[in-house]
Amino acid sequence: MTPPSAQSVTLLLLLWLLPLLGAIVLWTFGPQLRRSGSIVASALVLVSFALTLVLFVGGTSPDNPLQVPLVSWTRGFNLGLELDPLSLLWTLIITGVGGLIHVYAIGYMWSDKAIARFFAYMNFFVFAMLTLVLSDNVVGLLVGWGLVGLASYFLIGFWFYKPSAVAAARKAFVINVVGDVGMMFAVFALFSATGSIAFGDIFAKAHDFSPSLLFTICLALFIAAAAKSAQVPLHTWLPDAMEGPTPVSALIHAATMVTAGVYLIARFAPLWNLSPQSQELAGIVGALTMVLGALLGIGQWDIKRILAYSTMSQIGYMVMGVGVGAYQAGVLHFFTHAFFKAQLFLGAGIIIHALHDEQDVRKMGGLRIRMPFAYWAMLLGTLAICGFPFFSGFYSKDAVVYGALEHGHPWLYLAGVLTAGVTAYYMFRMIFLVFFGPYRGEVTEVELGMPVSEHAAHAEEHVAHAPAWLMQVPVAILMLPTVAAGYLFIGGSTSPWARYFGTQFGTSENVASLPLPIPELASTWIVMAVVAAGIVIAYLRYGAQGAQTSAIDRIRAEGIAMPQALRHAFWFDDVINALFVRPAQALGLAISRFVDPHVIDAGVRDVAWLAGLFGALARGLQNGLVRAYALTLVVGAACFIVYYALIGAPR
Amino acid sequence: MADIANYVALSALVFFIGVAGVVLRRNPLIVLMSIELMLNAANLALVAFSRAWVNNAGHIFVFLVITVAAAEAAIGLAIVVAAFRKARFVDVDEVASLRG
Amino acid sequence: MIAFYALAIVLIASAIFTVTQKSPVYSVVGLLVNFIALATFYFRLNAEFLGVIQILVYSGAILMLFVFVIALLTSGIGPFTEGPNKLPRIALPAFLTMLVGFGFLAFGILHTPLLPAAMPAHVATSTLGDAGAATVFGSVGDFGVALFTTQLLPFEVTAFILMVAVVGVVVIAGDAPPQKTKGHHEPVGRRRRGARREPILKARK
Numbered sequence: 001m002t003p004p005s006a007q008s009v010t011l012l013l014l015l016w017l018l019p020l021l022g023a024i025v026l027w028t029f030g031p032q033l034r035r036s037g038s039i040v041a042s043a044l045v046l047v048s049f050a051l052t053l054v055l056f057v058g059g060t061s062p063d064n065p066l067q068v069p070l071v072s073w074t075r076g077f078n079l080g081l082e083l084d085p086l087s088l089l090w091t092l093i094i095t096g097v098g099g100l101i102h103v104y105a106i107g108y109m110w111s112d113k114a115i116a117r118f119f120a121y122m123n124f125f126v127f128a129m130l131t132l133v134l135s136d137n138v139v140g141l142l143v144g145w146g147l148v149g150l151a152s153y154f155l156i157g158f159w160f161y162k163p164s165a166v167a168a169a170r171k172a173f174v175i176n177v178v179g180d181v182g183m184m185f186a187v188f189a190l191f192s193a194t195g196s197i198a199f200g201d202i203f204a205k206a207h208d209f210s211p212s213l214l215f216t217i218c219l220a221l222f223i224a225a226a227a228k229s230a231q232v233p234l235h236t237w238l239p240d241a242m243e244g245p246t247p248v249s250a251l252i253h254a255a256t257m258v259t260a261g262v263y264l265i266a267r268f269a270p271l272w273n274l275s276p277q278s279q280e281l282a283g284i285v286g287a288l289t290m291v292l293g294a295l296l297g298i299g300q301w302d303i304k305r306i307l308a309y310s311t312m313s314q315i316g317y318m319v320m321g322v323g324v325g326a327y328q329a330g331v332l333h334f335f336t337h338a339f340f341k342a343q344l345f346l347g348a349g350i351i352i353h354a355l356h357d358e359q360d361v362r363k364m365g366g367l368r369i370r371m372p373f374a375y376w377a378m379l380l381g382t383l384a385i386c387g388f389p390f391f392s393g394f395y396s397k398d399a400v401v402y403g404a405l406e407h408g409h410p411w412l413y414l415a416g417v418l419t420a421g422v423t424a425y426y427m428f429r430m431i432f433l434v435f436f437g438p439y440r441g442e443v444t445e446v447e448l449g450m451p452v453s454e455h456a457a458h459a460e461e462h463v464a465h466a467p468a469w470l471m472q473v474p475v476a477i478l479m480l481p482t483v484a485a486g487y488l489f490i491g492g493s494t495s496p497w498a499r500y501f502g503t504q505f506g507t508s509e510n511v512a513s514l515p516l517p518i519p520e521l522a523s524t525w526i527v528m529a530v531v532a533a534g535i536v537i538a539y540l541r542y543g544a545q546g547a548q549t550s551a552i553d554r555i556r557a558e559g560i561a562m563p564q565a566l567r568h569a570f571w572f573d574d575v576i577n578a579l580f581v582r583p584a585q586a587l588g589l590a591i592s593r594f595v596d597p598h599v600i601d602a603g604v605r606d607v608a609w610l611a612g613l614f615g616a617l618a619r620g621l622q623n624g625l626v627r628a629y630a631l632t633l634v635v636g637a638a639c640f641i642v643y644y645a646l647i648g649a650p651r
Numbered sequence: 652m653a654d655i656a657n658y659v660a661l662s663a664l665v666f667f668i669g670v671a672g673v674v675l676r677r678n679p680l681i682v683l684m685s686i687e688l689m690l691n692a693a694n695l696a697l698v699a700f701s702r703a704w705v706n707n708a709g710h711i712f713v714f715l716v717i718t719v720a721a722a723e724a725a726i727g728l729a730i731v732v733a734a735f736r737k738a739r740f741v742d743v744d745e746v747a748s749l750r751g
Numbered sequence: 752m753i754a755f756y757a758l759a760i761v762l763i764a765s766a767i768f769t770v771t772q773k774s775p776v777y778s779v780v781g782l783l784v785n786f787i788a789l790a791t792f793y794f795r796l797n798a799e800f801l802g803v804i805q806i807l808v809y810s811g812a813i814l815m816l817f818v819f820v821i822a823l824l825t826s827g828i829g830p831f832t833e834g835p836n837k838l839p840r841i842a843l844p845a846f847l848t849m850l851v852g853f854g855f856l857a858f859g860i861l862h863t864p865l866l867p868a869a870m871p872a873h874v875a876t877s878t879l880g881d882a883g884a885a886t887v888f889g890s891v892g893d894f895g896v897a898l899f900t901t902q903l904l905p906f907e908v909t910a911f912i913l914m915v916a917v918v919g920v921v922v923i924a925g926d927a928p929p930q931k932t933k934g935h936h937e938p939v940g941r942r943r944r945g946a947r948r949e950p951i952l953k954a955r956k
Binding site: 664 | 752755759762763766767769770772775778779782785786789792793796797798800801804805808809812813816817820821823824833834835836837838841842845846849852853856857860861865866870874875876877878879888889893894897898901902905908909912913915916917919920923924
């Protein structure tokens with residue numbers, strides 16, 4: 001392994017630490033900097049992106065990663081950074097898409113008083129995510145893992161005066177902690193099994209693990225990934241996380257943090273390749289999430305929630321992909337998804353901002369004419385996510401589902417194909433409801449079948465507005481990769497994508513050992529057909545001429561006819577509430593009602609009472625009466641007599 | 652002479668009677684007399700042992716004790732006189748200014 | 752042996768009598784009987800000189816001292832007027848303690864060898880014999896020789912103690928020194944009207 005040049009080492013350290021510097025500066029000087037702090041923060045992230053590009057040009061391969069040891073303690077505890085193709089890809093996305101979202105957020109959060117605190121948190125998040133992906137050891141990864149969860153908590157609950165935001169942040173954090181437990185268990189198990197925390201050492205010794213140990217570790221890792229990446233049943237926090245500002249949703253809950261689980265599985269590819277049962281599990285759970293997310297997306301009325309469930313579904317695709325061993329496909333889907341999901345969220349943000357915080361699609365409509373830029377942005381993103389031919393998602397989604405078939409999982413393949421159709425349906429439902437037909441902002445809630453709400457868009461206030469280009473330029477820039485990112489995969493195993501990764505993920509055994517029932521080209525046509533069917537159904541229900549004129553009645557009817565399962569999100573929230581939240585709250589209440597006053601306070605009180613008792617006893621000895629003192633003398637003498645009578649005088 | 656143990660036991664008994672007097676009586680004069688009783692009980696034991704060993708050092712010590720007892724009685728009575736010169740009650744419980 | 756037990760009974764009875772009488776005069780009489788019984792014990796134990804000293808000093812001098820004090824202690828009220836009992840429940844703990852103490856002491860006496868089995872010969876300082884002869888154990892001569900030769904220190908100490916006692920009595924019970932002029936006994940904390948404040952108080956922080 002060639003030693004890294006001092007220049008590359010410096011670049012890597014800089015790009016990792018600059019966001020931290022930004023966070024510290026903004027935390028410290030936030031009140032003084034205010035809006036200019038946002039520019040500082042965005043600039044730092046963009047500089048990190050530039051540095052990453054420089055390193056990218058320098059070229060890395062899995063056999064020659066850029067390694068930067070940082071701290072070395074005893075007994076194999078060496079922390080350091082490593083830049084190999086996998087982490088470089090993630091770094092590019094984090095700093096690149098992150099940088100664009102930072103710029104966008106300058107415009108979005110322009111009139112918010114706490115803008116400096118927001119950017120401090122955003123920079124901190126970027127630093128944490130970089131720590132996660134750049135570590136060359138499990139402990140550094142764990143540190144990044146935890147910090148990312150913390151950043152998510154900060155950012156979801158950014159508007160902390162909203163109780164719903166606080167509750168959502170808490171929920172996200174608690175569910176993430178479940179994953180953290182799995183992660184820690186895996187770290188401990190790996191360290192005790194190999195005596196080292198570095199990935200290299202662990203992967204080298206992985207062949208010696210017993211199958212049960214492998215499965216246990218993979219299971220623990222998967223629990224961590226499931227919590228962070230919102231897989232079933234740990235997915236309930238993701239829709240609620242939309243309480244955060246839209247840039248947060250774009251960056252953390254679409255492009256980067258929720259993909260940490262995918263990164264984890266991809267990073268531990270050598271381990272996963274050795275444990276087919278774990279791969280089976282990962283594939284099944286990923287597929288389940290994929291299907292569930294899509295089904296739930298059908299019944300949502302909040303534009304951000306539609307996108308949240310679509311995120312959940314797409315990550316299900318990614319997890320399914322890397323879970324079964326189709327690493328390059330899964331990671332490709334992460335790559336393309338980062339672009340088009342960010343695009344979708346940022347576009348939604350433009351709409352929400354323009355409509356003064358209206359998020360319900362029932363109150364939108366006809367925005368194609370009023371906001372053409374947002375329309376084209378959202379349309380491109382939607383076409384990408386549906387896998388429309390020649391858009392980025394087309395290549396990545398096909399790769400994923402076909403990869404599932406290649407690795408011997410026909411049922412997962414089927415699920416993926418059908419879900420693609422459902423995805424097309426609900427995404428185009430959104431497009432038609434938002435951008436076509438008459439504008440429904442003035443229609444009353446009753447006519448639309450909405451509950452007369454607590455949530456109402458506030459009237460246009462005379463607040464300062466950011467220059468429009470701040471929000472539009474990032475979206476425009478994202479349009480290119482939204483369309484084109486998938487082209488890197490053209491050529492399959494000889495594509496630039498495959499050559500970039502080389503042997504990063506090892507060779508997965510069960511490829512090409514089974515006869516493939518469907519050749520790849522046929523699979524592509526099947527997927528296209530299903531997607532087209534979805535779009536057509538959506539068109540008929542929402543986009544056709546007749547549908548648009550009677551939109552208000554249709555919306556009201558749909559609201560009434562919404563199936564209970566969709567209305568209650570398959571009751572996951574209710575079950576978790578009953579199983580875990582209520583007992584925990586009851587326990588807390590019992591402790592505060594009983595243990596606190598009667599045990600803890602009573603303990604302290606009793607100690608004080610005991611001290612008083614001793615004091616009273618001692619006080620009784622000093623009554624000033626000679627007779628009492630004489631009695632004390634006699635008692636002392638009696639003690640001596642007893643002692644000498646029993647023990648005997650000293651010889 | 653009778654067995655030495657008898658003398659020691661007798662001495663102990665009289666000693667404890669004196670202790671009872673010191674602790675339980677409230678008239679200071681009776682208390683001082685009880686103290687004399689205790690000292691004499693000790694003297695008895697000393698003389699008995701002196702006789703058992705046929706060694707007159709015990710006698711010398713008794714001499715010393717008698718002297719000390721006399722001095723102590725004198726001073727004790729002087730204190731009683733000084734303390735209760737103008738008192739209403741001649742009671743040991745009244746001199747409790749060391750209380751607290 | 753009968754003599755021993757008879758004397759013992761007298762000793763104990765008089766002791767109990769002393770301790771339990773309400774009038775101090777009765778107690779003095781009881782104490783006198785106790786001392787005489789004690790002196791008889793000394794005579795039985797070959798300690799003639801000490802027996803005489805016991806009667807002379809103890810019953811003759813100390814008890815007289817007691818009697819005088821009883822007589823002259825208070826004018827107007829009797830010497831045995833007692834105030835309220837401030838420690839009414841002391842009897843039980845006191846008795847218990849003494850019972851325990853005496854019990855263990857008796858146990859110790861009975862189970863400890865008080866004397867060695869064979870008395871070494873060199874400890875004796877003189878020989879037992881008829882009362883009176885100067886070299887007999889317990890006689891005046893024997894006592895005197897010991898007091899002024901081998902045991903000189905107790906003799907000197909005795910002298911010193913007696914002097915201390917005399918001085919002490921005079922100081923404690925003698926007349927109080929004459930009162931100084933009134934100016935030095937200001938009440939604490941109150942300024943006398945018109946008096947200048949002491950500068951030394953001001954300087955102190």
